[in-house]
Amino acid sequence: MKWPQGWREVSILDVCQLNPSLTRNEWPSDDALVSFVPMSAVDENRGVIAYPEERPFSEVKKGYTPFRTGDVLFAKVTPCMENGKVAIAEGLRSGIGFGSTEFHVLRPNPELLTPEYVFYFVRQPWFRLQAASAFVGTGGLQRVPPGFFKRVRLPILIIGVPLLLLFLMSGCRPCPNSSASSRCCTQPPRFGKPSSVSCRALMRSFRPSIARSSAATSLAKAC
Template sequence: MSIAGLPEGQRDSTHPPPRMATLGEVCDINPRLPKDHGLQEHSEVAFVPMAAVDEVSATIAQRMARPFGEVRKGYTPFAEGDVLFAKITPCMENGKVAIARDLAGGRGFGSTEFHVLRAREPVLPEWIYFFLRQQRFRNAAKRSLTGTAGQQRVPTAHMAAAAIPVPELARQRRLVDLLACADSMVRLRRRGRELTELMVPALLDDMFGDPQSNPKAWPLVKLGEMLEGIDSGKSPRCHDRPKTEGEWGVLRLSALKNALYDESDHKTLPESERPDPRNEVRTGDLLISRKNTLELVGTPAYVWETRGRILLPDLIFRLRLRPDAGVHPLYLWALLRAPAMRRGLQLLASGTAASMPNISKERLRTLRVMVPAAHLQEAFAQRIAALHAIALQQDAALAHAKKTFAALLARAFEA
């Protein structure tokens, strides 16, 4: 169905077709700071580096301010209501775009890697903002990139020439309200999922206490004493695409993110490489990254399910617990993601400033782990499994909300 409640492909005859224009006709692109800006050297202005714009929420997530004198040169000026669009790869493809709102002093300065779009009278800033959030706009912008690899940018000329439908202002407002509601639904679904994940460390602390202080005096055992072994795979040169049916995939290091397992984050093993079934990821596996940035090294993940034909890389370990270890894998997964244990894992990592920290199998085995009573671990695991069931429902709802927003976005800007 369309945003007007009509079947796909059928236009709503109650509204006249929108006139077509270019962004350059309805926006000032990268406007200069006016000479009569009225700012003094000490005047406080908003400061927005590229990292302050969140590509997931498409908002300015970090609010900062600087004296005008510090940012007047070497930064891009913008004003209240302007739209910021990342022009450099990969920030552009990732969706870094935001509306400048609630700026200190009504003025802001940011990264030179932003295009700034200032809407003129026929269009709302929000209309421009949602237009730029379309995947098809970013796809077209990607085809226009110029420059060397890693430093490619969307030219100003491409932005100015992009065709945009411009309905009457009243219809823009209605569509913007609709899109904002759908966008809010996505954010609420995402926030609900985040809160569910926060329940895991909260339950761990409530049932067993802080691993650093061990207030309940649980026995401490070296991790190596609980393990049958630590497996690691191989990382051959792979095709940089998802595998198809019948092919094998090799996990990327980023498949372990936020202590969760994302099987879709893999590369495809070439036909010339024979897969080693001993390295295949299995349901119930407990994985941990052995090499990454200092912040991320030692990230654990539990494999709730797998579709098969996915192999371990050499940068991810699989911890194989002994049957008589007295440790539930879900408890150990939750424990390894606790802040105190994360700090302990980081201390086990070695490496120079020029290389990513690495945890060896020998050092990992020395990690001391508190081991509560088995029946309490089992009760904890049951609660974690219940949370996982809720998380699956939330994931499905979030995916549906994203699909709805994307469909509404596409229909709103049909010519």
């Protein structure tokens, strides 16, 4: 597929870490409370961690999936994956969390894209259909294997393009109940269902992708 000027299609693993570990420097004391996210805590309709829990670090540091603020949690087991259990890790106590082993964790490179971009991309219905086609296992224990993400490619903004072009690509239009300076994105391109994300919020998501960093420059050359 030919992308507009400034965009490239890259492997998602070139711009995100898959299931990264926490460093020892990020570990709190054993009695410190940290956020805990069982699968039931993620609201598949809103795509948020709706019912977080807190547990002592000593209870969860082994045997659970670690993540930190800004990571994207993606349910890998059926039927949770098909139902859209995806969320950005936000509001975590101590900045870190642990959750069900049935989550894959995607950690975006902050110099190239934001958690919101990855969240909308992997929550799209067509993406979940592709993930389901890669299931391994039998019956109710089918899961998306880590190897699936090796085949995933996504568009990323490598070099700066005019702001108007971003608005047009994002499907922005004036909100009927707002001022002319306030606009909304009702259908971001290939980001799934319509949302009420503001243009300003969407631009915050795209801005880190504009190449003014060494990481973006290197990626542009590789493409």
